[in-house]
Amino acid sequence: MTSTTPSTVDVILDEHALLALGAGNILVSRILHQSAATDAWRIHVALAALADAxxxxxxxxxxxxxxxxxxxxxxxxxxxxxxxxxxxxxxWSHTRHVAQPGPERPEGARVVTTVPKEWDAAGVRILDVSP
Structure with a gap:
């Protein structure tokens, strides 16, 4: 019998998601709650984006x-x-850099944002949490 563990989902909050969290965006709050409740979600923040927010x-x-x-x-x-x-x-650039695939995150991280248009052609996967 083989047991499968759910793969970890890596997400990175951009400046807009960080601001949405502070404004009570329920979707961003749920992602944070899920990451605290299970090991299935890992939340990342680029410090340059946090400074911008x-x-x-x-x-x-x-x-x-x-x-x-x-x-x-x-x-x-x-x-x-x-x-x-x-x-x-x-x-924005720091967030994109962290979202790129690398040794720690071979598939990269999804950028959580309320402004998905800002990420058009950035070469990263998006998780749209706009209201």
Whole structure:
């Protein structure tokens, strides 16, 4: 008898999803609840996107920092080099960088956003949580 375990779903909250969380978006809240209740969801946040969100709504970073189920990704040299020449914000570029497939996440991470049009042609998978 073989037992199958559900695969882990990696998602990364973009600046808009972080702002939506602070505004009470039920879909983002459910994702966070699911990640706290099971090991089936892993939530990631690029720190440059968190800084962008906090600049728009002061207090978002402090709120998100209290959530222990989130994996925070510092802005490293590889992310800065990936952002070089991008017309988008550093937070957007950092989120895209973290969402890309890599050794820790071979399939990459889905970008959770309320503004899916911003991710057209970005080469990442999207999870639209717009109301």
């Amino acid at each position: 906090d600049r728009s709504r002061v207090g978002v970073a402090a709120h998100v920092a209290m959530l222990d189920q989130i994996v925070f990704h510092p802005l490293d040299l590889a992310a800065v080099l990936d952002a070089s020449g991008q017309p988008r914000s550093l937070g």
